[in-house]
Amino acid sequence: MATGQDNGVYQPKRALLLNKNDDVAMVLSCVSKGEQIDIVSDNDVVKVIIAADDIDTYHKVAVRDLPHGIEVHKYGEVIGVTTEHIKEGHWVHVHNLESKVFPVGNKSL
């Protein structure tokens, strides 16, 4: 696992893009704001982004700008809807993403 500084050689942090069309990737280690993240798909680095938040291990990072109210994809499937505009590099979690399935009243889960 990438550790930032390894044998004096800078090792970028990595995040897995599970489907090439996904909006989010899973970071493989704890990332600090400002750090570079290599977005990896099928063992290839397909994009490089800069973390805009501190992101905990295995949590999600936005790989592109995601406007408010749009569907967010992981595994190539919809996992929820953005509740605010999320810019590339930001942490995506319960504070800015809600499930669209199975609404209760005017809430959604």
Place this chain on the structure above:
Amino acid sequence: MEIRAYKRSDNTYGIRNKILILPSVGCANETARLIAERVQGAVYVPNPKGCGQVDKSLEITRRTLVGFALNPNIYGTIVVGLGCETVQPTSLYEQIKAMTSKPVELLIIQDEGGTLNTVEKGVRIASSMSQEMAMQQRVPTDLSNLILATNCGGSDATSGITANPVLGYCSDIVVHEGGTVILGETTEFIGAEHILARRAKNDKVRKDLLQIVETLEQEFSRKGIDLRGANPSPGNIKGGLTTLAEKSLGAIVKGGSTSVNQILRYAERPTEKGLVIMDTPGYDIESVSAMVAGGAQICIFTTGRGTPIGNPIIPMMKITGNPKTFANMRDNIDFDASSILSGTKSVAECGEELLNELVQVCNGKLTKAEAYGFADIAIYRPQEPWCSW
């Protein structure tokens, strides 16, 4: 693929050899426990209720208790009843007798004249069964006689890309070899049911599947229940899972990729082989108990955050793909699938290793939960209005 198992008189194959002391009601639990503690090879399954039950709740309890006795890992059963309970011990005994040629006996505490008389008689019967059971040898059979239960608990964001797909690889092989795999936890189909529906064997299975998901969704809506806080659980969320759909998409892959051949009620026994779906709750112990009652001889249980649970009737193999969890909970977890995240092994390579481990556990290797003697049981019961709160 060969495994070695105990052939039962009803032509099922057990991978463990146990005598079941089965209380028909919670009031008989402690008496049943005393019998089981005195006899080698005997297990007792505490009954969470068995009285003061109505409708679906009563039906589910009965079906589950009968299913425990019919499980291939059970050599023979002693039903221990109190006498006055809703789940009448005599009818439970007769129902089991009608469905299997395995040894089944009945003791009723109120008829025997209290605990000590019941325990004395129970120990005599159980020890005699135990002696006969010990004569049984494992014989070669194959995975076509295996029902593999799958379950996940304490999921995190690694589950859907490591432990669950590795188990899914194994599930596909078991199905390919003619065996049966049970996928459950209906809550965790929500948001991913369209994928399972596409794989339904026929229109009936597709409709049955969509119906169990829709019924559950309607029930939540009707009662105004907000699932947030329960599913994804606080641990799921801390582990990086944000929504139920995200959790579901990662969860269903543990059943593999083959066609869905049957939809079962809670604790119902499959009549089809291949991948079948059982309508079970997300609470792990209730879910696994249902699959045991459905005839599963073994469970592979995936976890992101780690869990110690075990079952009195079947071995539960724990697998995680989170390297920190494996290091942190090594005492509880049987298989480390974290090499997928580090990129040193593929899902298929890890899946082959898990398959080998599955065969070894089928052949008698104890899981960690078995070595500790862990015996968690819970039977789902739809809410019954017996008092206010």
